[in-house]
């Protein structure tokens with residue numbers, strides 16, 4: 001997504017596209033790395049003068065509130081953010097800390113005996129060791 005499109009996207013969702021907000025959203029959609037607020041701050045602090053952690057937190061809260069991002073509590077000690085608001089699950093690697101997306105299709109949810117249920121907020125997460133870390137171990 002280009003920054004101009006991000007501006008439109010934010011506007012369409014009732015968020016005034018201020019520069020800092022556009023930068024944070026751009027970070028989320030381009031990196032797709034499910035960052036913590038801290039990670040976003042460290043990345044953008046050199047790019048935006050006078051950026052504070054509070055601004056990052058406020059921006060992320062606003063995004064979640066307006067439905068353009070999701071806050072993921074995969075671990076109880078940290079919140080991670082995702083601009084992909086489609087239905088999907090997360091796998092967190094306990095070795096590298098990376099968070100991977102996986103699809104959560106209708107059939108799987110029906111397997112979970114949730115057929116004909118209305119699902120509003122699905123935080124579906126699995127923890128383990130990713131294939132990249134497993135490969136590194138066997139070498």
Ligand SMILES: [Zn+2]
Nearest residue numbers: 093096130133
């Ligand atoms: Zn890993």
Ligand SMILES: [Zn+2]
Nearest residue numbers: 082084090101
């Ligand atoms: Zn995700």
